[in-house]
Amino acid sequence: MVSAVALLPPEVANQIAAGEVVERPASVMKELVENALDAGATTITVSIDGGGLARIAVTDDGLGMGVDDLALALLRHATSKIRSAEDLVGVGTYGFRGEALPSIASVSRTRVTSRARGTAEGNEAVVEGGATAVLRPAGCAEGTTVSVEDLFFNTPARRKFMRTPQTEGAACVEGLVRLAVAKPEVRFVVRRDGKVVREFLRHADVAARVRELLPDEPLAELRGSRGKVRVVALLGPPERARSGASHLMLYVNGRHVKDRLLLRAVAQAYGSTLESGRYPAGAVLVEVPPEDVDVNVHPQKTEVRFASQGAVFEAVMSVLRDAAATAPWAHAATRPRDFWTEHLSPGPAAPTHHLPDLVSHPASPRLEESPRLPTEQHVLAAFLGAAPDATDPWARLAAAPSPPAGYAESTRPSVPQMLAEPRHFDAGSARSELHGSTFGALRYVGQLRRMFLVCEGESGVVILDQHAAAERVTFERLRRSYLARSVPMQPLLVPERVELAADEVALVEERTEELLSVGLDLAPLGPTTVAVRAVPAMLLRADPRRLARDLIAELARQGNDFSKAVDLVLATMACHGSVRGGDEMAPEEVRALLLALDTVDFAGHCPHGRPVVFTLRWGELERKVGR
Ligand SMILES: Nc1ncnc2c1ncn2[C@@H]1O[C@H](COP(=O)(O)OP(=O)(O)OP(=O)(O)O)[C@@H](O)[C@H]1O
Numbered sequence: 001m002v003s004a005v006a007l008l009p010p011e012v013a014n015q016i017a018a019g020e021v022v023e024r025p026a027s028v029m030k031e032l033v034e035n036a037l038d039a040g041a042t043t044i045t046v047s048i049d050g051g052g053l054a055r056i057a058v059t060d061d062g063l064g065m066g067v068d069d070l071a072l073a074l075l076r077h078a079t080s081k082i083r084s085a086e087d088l089v090g091v092g093t094y095g096f097r098g099e100a101l102p103s104i105a106s107v108s109r110t111r112v113t114s115r116a117r118g119t120a121e122g123n124e125a126v127v128e129g130g131a132t133a134v135l136r137p138a139g140c141a142e143g144t145t146v147s148v149e150d151l152f153f154n155t156p157a158r159r160k161f162m163r164t165p166q167t168e169g170a171a172c173v174e175g176l177v178r179l180a181v182a183k184p185e186v187r188f189v190v191r192r193d194g195k196v197v198r199e200f201l202r203h204a205d206v207a208a209r210v211r212e213l214l215p216d217e218p219l220a221e222l223r224g225s226r227g228k229v230r231v232v233a234l235l236g237p238p239e240r241a242r243s244g245a246s247h248l249m250l251y252v253n254g255r256h257v258k259d260r261l262l263l264r265a266v267a268q269a270y271g272s273t274l275e276s277g278r279y280p281a282g283a284v285l286v287e288v289p290p291e292d293v294d295v296n297v298h299p300q301k302t303e304v305r306f307a308s309q310g311a312v313f314e315a316v317m318s319v320l321r322d323a324a325a326t327a328p329w330a331h332a333a334t335r336p337r338d339f340w341t342e343h344l345s346p347g348p349a350a351p352t353h354h355l356p357d358l359v360s361h362p363a364s365p366r367l368e369e370s371p372r373l374p375t376e377q378h379v380l381a382a383f384l385g386a387a388p389d390a391t392d393p394w395a396r397l398a399a400a401p402s403p404p405a406g407y408a409e410s411t412r413p414s415v416p417q418m419l420a421e422p423r424h425f426d427a428g429s430a431r432s433e434l435h436g437s438t439f440g441a442l443r444y445v446g447q448l449r450r451m452f453l454v455c456e457g458e459s460g461v462v463i464l465d466q467h468a469a470a471e472r473v474t475f476e477r478l479r480r481s482y483l484a485r486s487v488p489m490q491p492l493l494v495p496e497r498v499e500l501a502a503d504e505v506a507l508v509e510e511r512t513e514e515l516l517s518v519g520l521d522l523a524p525l526g527p528t529t530v531a532v533r534a535v536p537a538m539l540l541r542a543d544p545r546r547l548a549r550d551l552i553a554e555l556a557r558q559g560n561d562f563s564k565a566v567d568l569v570l571a572t573m574a575c576h577g578s579v580r581g582g583d584e585m586a587p588e589e590v591r592a593l594l595l596a597l598d599t600v601d602f603a604g605h606c607p608h609g610r611p612v613v614f615t616l617r618w619g620e621l622e623r624k625v626g627r
């Protein structure tokens with residue numbers, strides 16, 4: 001990095017992609033943190049008040065600025081990072097345009113306080129809405145603090161487009177997570193409204209940082225290089241892949257990018273284990289010689305251009321494909337059901353009971369070696385896809401990710417269709433079908449057409465509809481926790497974006513609190529976009545986007561009274577989060593389901609749904625065959 005600040009010649013300035021730098025609080029946060037990183041900070045504190053709309057402040061312990069640099073830093077096209085167009089080739093800093101600070105200062109009340117390393121005194125510069133900076137000496141520690149207040153106070157039209165402080169604040173934290181991946185050696189502290197809410201510790205390598213950021217994802221570390229391209233990736237198993245690429249963070253030379261080429265390389269490396277349109281969660285970091293990549297393509301620097309696209313694609317794809325073959329989840333991914341069969345026995349045993357087996361299983365050598373297994377529960381949760389309830393086998397199995405099922409979505413009855421069925425679920429009849437017995441006492445015989453579970457009972461052959469039964473259990477559990485006002489939620493580290501109609505987004509805005517009460521955290525992002533930030537922990541099996549979409553559609557149909565709609569909402573959720581027709585079920589799963597059915601209150605409040613169970617009595621069977 002060149003040291004002093006100077007104005008760029010206008011021709012150079014024009015070569016640099018100009019454009020909107022400041023869109024929302026999260027973009028301010030990104031620019032300020034990138035400046036702190038460019039200044040060589042080792043600890044960066046980000047304070048977000050009122051979602052960043054009231055105030056964002058970033059404090060670093062980097063090089064700092066003397067008074068002359070401070071005066072220049074707030075002028076357009078003033079940068080210390082490049083001097084000429086040639087310097088743009090292979091630029092090693094996040095910044096190079098000299099645009100961020102003046103852009104931010106023009107739409108806020110900005111105060112920069114800084115003391116250059118090794119000097120005795122600091123200074124501060126205050127700018128309101130882009131007016132000339134006022135400078136004065138100020139007492140402060142070495143390093144820099146940039147405080148940005150009242151963002152868009154002088155551009156009310158812009159301010160109107162901001163979402164709730166909650167949403168904007170969350171976007172800031174997500175943005176910081178993306179920055180933190182590439183800088184494991186830097187410690188980050190996040191405060192929201194005065195309280196420390198996150199802290200990312202210093203780590204020796206990227207792998208440790210990504211694991212810290214995605215503690216619930218069973219990540220495999222994949223490394224390798226081809227020619228001049230080096231790849232480090234931390235990726236989850238294919239069966240936990242998410243629809244869309246929002247959980248996959250991509251980096252080129254330490255810069256977070258959105259790049260289709262790299263996405264395709266990841267998808268191709270996973271091959272047929274990945275459904276089309278789905279991507280694993282995790283991070284892929286690619287290093288190429290700086291002169292082989294152009295970072296000056298996009299105003300927010302989220303795109304890059306490679307000198308040789310084909311070589312980069314080939315390198316990333318083949319490194320990931322080869323490394324993935326030995327990933328700890330490679331075995332479990334191709335044979336998920338056998339895996340359950342081997343490691344999860346039925347009955348009420350606590351999961352920790354099975355953990356020694358799980359950890360020493362030959363299919364998971366990396367897990368066994370890994371020094372960063374926080375707890376045994378964590379490992380199990382990672383494999384099962386949810387924090388399991390230790391005492392409840394069904395809770396564990398219900399949360400298991402479903403295999404990439406070849407089950408056509410359209411053949412599944414939708415909830416409204418089910419509810420419209422004339423044959424209402426009759427409270428007493430389910431258990432009376434069993435003629436005094438319990439579901440737990442049934443002997444499981446087998447699964448038919450991946451849809452029916454055949455069991456032998458005291459009084460006859462008992463046939464269960466696996467989806468209806470699973471749904472009933474999930475529904476009752478959801479309902480119970482809803483009534484107790486404690487639906488456990490699982491935050492999605494990187495929220496999923498869902499496109500909706502504008503009136504549906506308005507509905508989300510109105511119903512945010514009620515949706516939270518059923519375990520769904522939705523935040524509007526734009527006039528037709530919402531983010532799904534958390535889902536009920538019981539429903540990890542469900543695709544959050546489909547879940548959100550169906551749920552909102554259902555709410556829209558129900559009109560105004562949420563309390564009346566709640567059963568339908570819970571039924572929709574249960575439908576999404578349950579074993580379906582077409583899913584193979586291991587005997588352990590069936591066993592867990594039967595035990596769970598005994599805990600369900602069939603005389604419960606929801607009178608809807610299909611029959612779960614049908615009994616063919618021995619006498620009837622005998623008559624049929626003329627005995
Ligand atoms: N936290 C900081 N510590 C030290 N110097 C800083 C800090 N923030 C900004 N500066 C100085 O102010 C200059 C202007 O910052 P600004 O973010 O506007 O531009 P840039 O980082 O050079 O380019 P870009 O617009 O691409 O971010 C920087 O080049 C740097 O010299």
Ligand SMILES: [Mg+2]
Binds near residue numbers: 094
């Ligand atoms: Mg900058």
